[in-house]
Amino acid sequence: MSISRRDLFKVAGVGILGAGLLSKPAFSAAERVVKMSAMLPSPKGNRVVICGGGWAGLTVAKYLKKEDPSIDVVLIEKRPNFFSCPISNEWLAGFVDLDFISHDYLQPASKYGYKFINTTVVAIERDKRRVYTPHGYIEYDYLVLAPGIKYNYDAWFKGDKDMTRYTKYHYPAAFIPGSEHLALKRKVWEFEGGDFVITVPPGVYRCPPAPYERAAMIAYVFKKNNVKGRVIILDPKEDIAPKGPGFRAAYEQLYLGIVEYVPKASIKEVDPVNKIIKTTAGDFKFTDANLVPPHQAGELVWMADLIAKDKEGKPTGWADQDPLTFQAKADPRVFLVGDVVGGVPYPKSGHMANSQGKIVARIIASRIKGKEHKLELPDNTCYSMVNGNPQEAIVISVTYKYDEKEKKIIPHPKVINQRSEALAKATYEWAKGMYRDLFA
Ligand SMILES: Cc1cc2nc3c(=O)[nH]c(=O)nc-3n(C[C@H](O)[C@H](O)[C@H](O)COP(=O)(O)OP(=O)(O)OC[C@H]3O[C@@H](n4cnc5c(N)ncnc54)[C@H](O)[C@@H]3O)c2cc1C
CATH class of the missing domain: 3.50.50.60 (FAD/NAD(P)-binding domain)
Incomplete structure (x- = not known):
């Protein structure tokens, strides 16, 4: 059921007014959030809610819309604008300015037609398929969790x-x-x-x-x-x-x-x-x-109760995901993408998050159409600047193959340890290509 702006204010107002009449709050602050209505009207078709608009989340949002424009795609991100960790070390050294690594969320949302909501996810109820924000909840058919890391x-x-x-x-x-x-x-x-x-x-x-x-x-x-x-x-x-x-x-x-x-x-x-x-x-x-400090999967994965456990039943700190389908092992409607996952041979990188995001978009779109999705594995490239005068870099690229017999993902790395100006140039070309893919 859809709800108008007036209704929404009425719902919020009842709590506050009621509190005054009864001389004690009718709802606690948390209850008020839960009692709030849906933030968005129900979609005609399937809705995919993506929590976290970093390298992984932005990619899933864009490529889902490209795969199937009829899917209602909602991206929820707590930051007002995007600041890139890749190239932040070059920015630290003064080689590029802040504009190079900062981007706005509005351009890709308007160009590709997904909804961008600038707020924080505060709770997830998987049984009700709801994501809560301080402004109300949003219901989903599929949920993508891409909150990156938290510090431990x-x-x-x-x-x-x-x-x-x-x-x-x-x-x-x-x-x-x-x-x-x-x-x-x-x-x-x-x-x-x-x-x-x-x-x-x-x-x-x-x-x-x-x-x-x-x-x-x-x-x-x-x-x-x-x-x-x-x-x-x-x-x-x-x-x-x-x-x-x-x-x-x-x-x-x-x-x-x-x-x-x-x-x-x-x-x-x-x-x-x-x-x-x-x-x-x-x-x-x-x-x-x-x-x-040590790193762990972002808080949303803990909130959704999707952290893997070790043999003794202790949390590993990383998401419990099937690395071939990117699905949460405990919930096939939830996909876990980017830096949230440990225990796979994939490094945590922006390139990897982008590569995974495209695959996840294709998997979800196929699923919605009721089609099988053929196995696809992501890839990675990572440049590192090591010199400033002249600027010189080194690089590692990795492709992955699935060994059916061993049931293992095998990395095939190629490394260039000889620093060069050509690789420094390639570093910026890589970054520009990535930013174009995410934002332009
Ligand atoms: C110094 C440095 C240099 C790096 N250099 C490279 C490089 O050269 N190449 C490379 O490929 N990678 C590089 N990386 C790694 C890269 O930054 C990460 O691997 C990449 O950001 C992972 O993407 P992600 O989408 O998983 O997480 P993120 O990009 O961190 O995105 C997660 C998003 O989720 C949002 N979020 C979290 N919780 C909530 C919530 N409750 N509600 C709403 N939103 C939420 C966050 O605000 C964030 O925007 C570098 C990292 C660092 C620190």
Whole structure:
């Protein structure tokens, strides 16, 4: 049943008026949200609601409309505009301006004909097929969850919210775009000397080469600004990966005495107030830092109760998804796309999220038409800038094949560790192509 604007205000008003008459609130704030009506009139056909308008969500929205314009596609995103993590390290070094990595959500929504709703998803009821926002709920036939990652500061601070807040404000991770990136850039450009520490998260995390590329770009800025600073990378791994030889060569040939790479440095304790990090490779005092905690699937996957469990029944922190269909194992009407998934050989990258998004759009469109969808696997390409003068980059590309016998997805990587200006050019061409695909 559709509801008019007047009705909507009436519904909201009843709660407030009723509260006054009864001298105690008729509904709690949460109940008021739940009692609110549907935000959108019911569609004529199928509705797909996509939660999260990042690399994955934007791709699913556009390609669903391209596959079948009759599908009612609703994209819900909490940010008012798009800020790209890819190329943010080049922006950090001053090679591109903010316009290059910022985009508006209105152009693709109007061009491709999907609905863009700028609000936050606050609850999901899978049994009712409803997504709740502070403005009411939206019903779906299919749901796509693409909220990216969240930080797990509890691994460091065991639930101490004050310490978490202090660390976020003073040493932002800048792996989720927005203010954190702006704060990090200010810190890097205002740095006056000393040790600048970067922590590499343990296990699976967003964009495996990003901390190493970021270290190279920060070292470049220190060198350019004649700042007597060191960039210390604390890595729980035994060696740099991926593109290890390419990063190592850059650190040794371009930033000798500036970048110090410390392997096997698993974090035991972080003391942001006294600026000390205790690791299995020793204790490190820092002047300033980019403290990146462990990552997990974004909150919406937890809200929807779709987090995978390990053998002991403990949450793995990542979405429980069938990697061949992208469906939630517990609910075939829900698709999980992009960085939310762990335990597959796919890295968490914008390219991968875009590639997966196209496949998911085709799977959902086929399903709606009642057709079978032939198996498709995504691919990945990831450039890393390592030099600023001249700009030079390295690259990894990976295709995937499904081994029927082993029931396994097998990666086939190709790496170019020899840095070059041609690859730096290709980096920007790749980014422009991606932004065109998502926005133009
Ligand atoms: C420094 C850095 C450099 C990188 N460089 C590269 C690179 O060169 N190449 C590459 O391919 N990848 C790169 N990446 C990785 C890339 O940014 C991610 O893999 C990509 O963003 C994943 O896309 P996603 O859609 O899963 O998540 P996101 O892009 O994070 O999108 C998730 C969206 O969901 C929204 N959301 C979350 N919760 C809610 C809610 N409750 N309600 C409404 N909206 C919500 C968020 O606001 C966000 O917009 C880099 C990452 C970093 C940090």
